[in-house]
Amino acid sequence: MPHRRTVLLAGLIPLTVGACGSSSSSPATDSKQLVGAGSTLVAPLLSQWQPEYNKQAGVTVAYSAIGSGGGIAQITARTIDFGASDAPLSEDQSKEANGVVQIPWALAATTVAYNVPGVPTELKLTGPLLAEIFLGKVTTWNDPRIAAANPGVTLPALKIIPVHRSDSSGDTYAFTNYLSHVSPEWKASVGTSTEVAFPGGIGGKGNSGVGGAIASTPGAIGYIAISYVLANKLDFALIANAAGNYPVPDVVSIEAAAKTLKSVPSNNEVSIVDPPASAPNAYPISTFTYALVPLKSPKADTLKAFLKWAITAGQKFGPKLDFAPLPAEILSADETTIARIEN
């Protein structure tokens, strides 16, 4: 009998523990330590910041890349000192979080990679075409609309398999935000979020899940962090911007997009996808990622110093991870917001 009971319990416990396993340690009261959690997109940058800031300021920054949603939930519950999210807080979230402000602290881009045997890299695509592909309306690679954008390229009669992130992601936010800007139908039916209901295709977990699916599936196309595409030598598409150019996604073209920013609203929610035609070399799918900070924090001074460092000196660690430096408008808006944090 004992055996059977063990089998029963052993079968159930891991399942359910896994389902609700979000840790909730309370923030350490030691002001030499900051605890943060959230976005996976910004995690590589934070792991550069952690040892460097510890060396310079003697402050340990602990960060768990549990996903933007987890970061929002934990900062709302005040179990951490700062959260990180790739999407700005929604109205409801902002209300619920009660006194949490968002600070754009890193600028990243999402690229579109594909796997079409016989087709070279840097295939040209337009935004509306990309929306049609992900809506499942353009279904084969030799579709006349893809051919029209790529004269001289021989396209195979291969089925297009769109690949998306199955987990919540800043890349999904940037990509769906872009498609919502260029396609009214996308905006109405799918919309913008870190996680949406894609009309079809394959879902992969994390950049590596999407990258793996693209690499192993002929006909696949998917959006994926720029650093992953470069590191794994995937073929990537050039996306037309509003000026009709096809800029290569890199720190320069991301910065060009960020420079189109004219003003920052009081809640610091900024979007730079599909920048205006006045910026001829701007990359169209860039996004800001945010730190979420309570205005009243028991560790206000430590927190303020760290944020200040992150948006200034910390930015120089960005480019080699394909994060572009923050534009001046964002910097000054951030500084104003950081100054409001108090004990």
Add this chain to the structure above:
Amino acid sequence: MTTYSSGTPVAAVRLSSARRTAVDRAGDPILRGLTWLASAVAIVLFVALVYKVCDLAGESFSHYGLSFIGRETWNPNPSTKTYGFGAADFLFGTAVTSFFALLIAAPTSVAIALFLTELAPRRARRPVATLVELLAAIPSVVLGLWGLIVLAPIMSSTIEPALHAVLGWIPLFSGTPSSVGILTGVVILTIMTVPIVSAVMHELFGTVPGELKEAALALGATRWEMVRMVMLPYARSGMVGAVILGLGRALGEAIAVALVVGNADAIHTSLFEPGSTLASHIAAEYQGATTSLQISSLAYLAVILLALSVIANLIARLIARRAPLRLGAGVGGPE
């Protein structure tokens, strides 16, 4: 397992009570206390877990009621019109992957178990049995990675095109071969369930009385006839129990499946298309869930999965009670 044992230690009988120290005398109550405590913790933990998951699912339950089970939408974007949640896609994915995995795993396991009990040379039995059981020791995330990196490309380049060429007229094998998808998930689940099911069946066949087998052979039965007319009927109910035990594992597997199943919230007839299971969907989405209704709906999926696992385990136990051996000895449940 030791936590459930109780009773008088056998060795103690021979000790004369006069020579016992105080520590020895305290041994019995301490042992009893510790074993009680351990058992109580396990039970309390189980009840608390079930309560917490159900509690978390409350919002979704009061929002959708039981219609959640049949709803096909899973749209986590609150700013769209179709925002809402339902379990149908994932129930379908779980049913299809588990069914086909067991459809392949059950006969394979019977074959392995028969080979080990009847056909393998005596010296080869132990090592082969150990190796098969070792398959169960591979961490599921490792198997999932292997599935994504090694198996998936083979599925899309070789296995699925071959199936499509021969059986393409069956809707199950229509469509375009794809690296990740339901069928790749099925293969991974098969690999995970075979060691469990075959280990139980191996033990089961070992319990068939030698006299019966010898009697059949003495009456002139061939080995095949002996297997068909003596062993299989003798072990039948236990075999069903073993398969259901495998089902328990297949239902609950999350990580390995999430890596290879394609994670699409959709219902397709073709096995080449991507899908999602209850467990893989919870694993993929829980971390990033933003609205409380989404978190609650994921918990609702967990409640459904919990119920299915409990039912599968109860059925396996019920069958095992009538079977000639204790099912599950030395075999774990879902990871």
